[in-house]
Amino acid sequence: MKESLERRELGVKRHLVRRFFLLLGLGLLHATFLWEGDILTLYGSIGLFLLLFINRKKKTILVWGITLFILSPLLLLDFKEIDKKNKVNENIITYIEKSITIYSSGTYSEIYDDRNNSDPLEIDELEYLLLLILTPFIGAPLFLIGMYAAKNKWFHHPKNELPFYRKMMLLLIPSGIILKML
Known part of the structure; x- marks a missing residue:
């Protein structure tokens, strides 16, 4: 998007800020009135955060991406939840069962209220x-790594890069499966 805006000689940050606030606003409206799991809110907030990196060097983006990727699980640690784990699981099961009933047979106002x-x-x-x-901070690492890849033009000539993509696929898919299993 940045390169496209620059080619058209438009203000990059101004257009992106407007776009990200629009995503954030639409996401909040959607989450409030339609469905709580809206991804637009996440994209809007991450986009605003990523504006800090739009003119940074490739190495800076990569270092931040890797650092946040390693640290992001630590941001979610909540030690008081460890003691309440069984109660939380019971609450989630009850919530899901109630939600299934309300979403399948409830009115819009009942769904909204729930x-x-x-x-x-x-x-x-x-x-x-x-x-x-x-x-x-939790969602940004993958976007930062994507920005790094874009700045290195990894996606400009996909046919030429096919051997690299295959090697990375053979490395990353098993690694991802193993990490997910852990």
């Missing part, structure tokens, strides 16, 4: 705010 007032994790407003602030 979606905006049920909290299976029983976390307070401060924890929600903290989660909202941390979200870009």
